[in-house]
Amino acid sequence: MKQFLIIIFIFSCMLGSSQNEQLADSYFKRGEFEKALISYKKLYEKNQGNYKYLYKLIETHQQLEQYDDAQIILLERISKSNNPSLLVELGYNYQLKGDTEISETYYTDAIIAIDQNPAFTYSVAKRLQDHSLLEKAIIVYKKGMILNPKQNYNVQLARIYGELGNIEEMFSNYIDYIQSKPTFLNNGKRAFSDFISENSDNENNITLRKLLLKKIQAQPDEMWYDMLSWLYIQEKAYNKAFVQEKALYKRNPESLGRITDLALSAVNEKKYETANTIFNYILENSQDIETRLTAHQYRLDIEVKNANKKELKDIQEKYQELFKQYGTYEQTISLQIAYGDFLAFNLHEPKEASNFLKESLELELSLFQEATVKLKLGDILVFQEKFNEALIYYSQIQANLKNSTISQQARYKVAKTSYYKGDFEWAESQLKILKSSTSQLIANDALDLKLLISDNIQEDSLHAALRLYSKADLFAFQNKNEDAISLLDTILKEHKGETIEDQALYMQAKLFEKTKQYEKALVNYEYIIANYRDDILADDAHFYLAQLYQTQLGEPEKAKPLYENIIFNHEDSIYFIEARKRFRMLRGDAIN
Numbered sequence: 001m002k003q004f005l006i007i008i009f010i011f012s013c014m015l016g017s018s019q020n021e022q023l024a025d026s027y028f029k030r031g032e033f034e035k036a037l038i039s040y041k042k043l044y045e046k047n048q049g050n051y052k053y054l055y056k057l058i059e060t061h062q063q064l065e066q067y068d069d070a071q072i073i074l075l076e077r078i079s080k081s082n083n084p085s086l087l088v089e090l091g092y093n094y095q096l097k098g099d100t101e102i103s104e105t106y107y108t109d110a111i112i113a114i115d116q117n118p119a120f121t122y123s124v125a126k127r128l129q130d131h132s133l134l135e136k137a138i139i140v141y142k143k144g145m146i147l148n149p150k151q152n153y154n155v156q157l158a159r160i161y162g163e164l165g166n167i168e169e170m171f172s173n174y175i176d177y178i179q180s181k182p183t184f185l186n187n188g189k190r191a192f193s194d195f196i197s198e199n200s201d202n203e204n205n206i207t208l209r210k211l212l213l214k215k216i217q218a219q220p221d222e223m224w225y226d227m228l229s230w231l232y233i234q235e236k237a238y239n240k241a242f243v244q245e246k247a248l249y250k251r252n253p254e255s256l257g258r259i260t261d262l263a264l265s266a267v268n269e270k271k272y273e274t275a276n277t278i279f280n281y282i283l284e285n286s287q288d289i290e291t292r293l294t295a296h297q298y299r300l301d302i303e304v305k306n307a308n309k310k311e312l313k314d315i316q317e318k319y320q321e322l323f324k325q326y327g328t329y330e331q332t333i334s335l336q337i338a339y340g341d342f343l344a345f346n347l348h349e350p351k352e353a354s355n356f357l358k359e360s361l362e363l364e365l366s367l368f369q370e371a372t373v374k375l376k377l378g379d380i381l382v383f384q385e386k387f388n389e390a391l392i393y394y395s396q397i398q399a400n401l402k403n404s405t406i407s408q409q410a411r412y413k414v415a416k417t418s419y420y421k422g423d424f425e426w427a428e429s430q431l432k433i434l435k436s437s438t439s440q441l442i443a444n445d446a447l448d449l450k451l452l453i454s455d456n457i458q459e460d461s462l463h464a465a466l467r468l469y470s471k472a473d474l475f476a477f478q479n480k481n482e483d484a485i486s487l488l489d490t491i492l493k494e495h496k497g498e499t500i501e502d503q504a505l506y507m508q509a510k511l512f513e514k515t516k517q518y519e520k521a522l523v524n525y526e527y528i529i530a531n532y533r534d535d536i537l538a539d540d541a542h543f544y545l546a547q548l549y550q551t552q553l554g555e556p557e558k559a560k561p562l563y564e565n566i567i568f569n570h571e572d573s574i575y576f577i578e579a580r581k582r583f584r585m586l587r588g589d590a591i592n
Contacts, residue, residue: 020042024040027039028056034064037064040056041057043056051083051085054073055089067097071093078090084110084113085110085124087106088131091106091107092131110128111136111139111140118147122144125141125153125156135164141157142157152177155177162195171207174191174192185223189230192208192231197584198234198585199235200235209228225245225248228244238262238269238275242262256285256288263278272305275302279295283295283296290331294334297334297335300338300342304342304346312347313347315346319342322335328359328363330364336356336360337376340360340377341353341379343356348479351384354381357376357380360373367401371406371410374396374397377393378390378393378413381393382416382477391418394411397410398414409442411433415434416449419473420474422467424466427453428454431446444574451536452466452503453466469488469504472484481511481515484507484508488507491504502528502532505527509544522548522553525542525544546563546566546579549562550586559586566580567583
């Protein structure tokens, strides 16, 4: 019982001290330094061994310009302690009084004291850092590592060099730290990412690249190949990253996972030639069936991108050859789904596609595999405008895999299918549920479609414009791009000035881009910007017009003011971060 009461007493004291500290800190942050001083004095009197309270007490006196009071406390503490960080604090107090000669003496004494006791390296350097005496902090950290080689202050040095803008020394110290502690590699990448850009000619990129190449020449360790590959990926130089990844694979040929990830990154950035080269390498070096199937599938996807009718038939034969080689079993289900999609959306043979996938459903599939087949089958039935049958498959997914991401996808497709059918009220009710989806992408898509419906069913009780728009949207889904563009023209003529106009212009602009009619897309985006600058699609129009100028029309200077407009006028836009990055790169900023 007595022991229990002692524990309660200690806990109460700790709680009281913590609350008093919070109160003192709150006063200090609000600039109420007189009140803060009273609180810190009480804390320090009860805990004179606590350096945190000591330094806050000193800082508060300094804020009140009570330098003599601060000096008395420090001198008293120095008389009882050999901690040289106190000398830094005393020196800084003299600096604030304007006596730089004496302050320098104390700084020098603190630095010299490290020779006798290197254990104080961090505390002295940290006080110097806290007072922005960065060059002196560098001296202390370096001295500490010389006196005690087991101590490593490269991270602290790297951060100081970063503050000073000495990027090469910052990179160099991080690299030295990674060499001594390889587990820091990913943290190092995160630190570097704030200082490099996509532009390979950026000075910081060049500096880091030189340092890494020098390391590879002197010490060809795996981590330097890894780091150099990462840098090339940031620059979207996937072919150069591939060279580094091959070097890594040759050293450790157990897995092609990294090389597969690189190929997928190249696909996402539409670097199809490089991606194809990487997938070919995977096929040459992998015996794993799943890895080989993934490579084959993506190679075929790439071939489809720009294929003509004859080439599409050749691709169909390649699919069939793969099924002869690997079979139509559970293991090839992803390839089967891809083939179903290819038949429907590229060869325009939806009946054959749906029959093929219905056969796939006869296999011994997991619930998730079955759901992925049904999701694609539902899409193909929508393509055929067999909406009710598609809804059955989507609803089965929701019932079998409740609360999963694929279930939420299916619910969104139920809403989209109802919208295609013209059942806007039911579609809207489903979309309201999806606004809180755990998948941000689904939630955003659901919100966009809900706003489209709610904005337009209120304006027109017959829903005439919205029905035309949903039909154009269906045409776009069916890859009937010219039919969609033509129907959107009808909307723009017959419903000019109505709420639907900016949506129709935007969808048509995206279709113009898809069909490489870039000048027409430009006209639509410019019209939205000129006439709907305060509406929901303004940031979309700015971003995609900027992207058009930058990537397709070869006029990056015209992209800059568009990205800048997003930065200053659309801070909550989903494009804000990307727009800021692109603007800085086009402006030629040194990233730091």
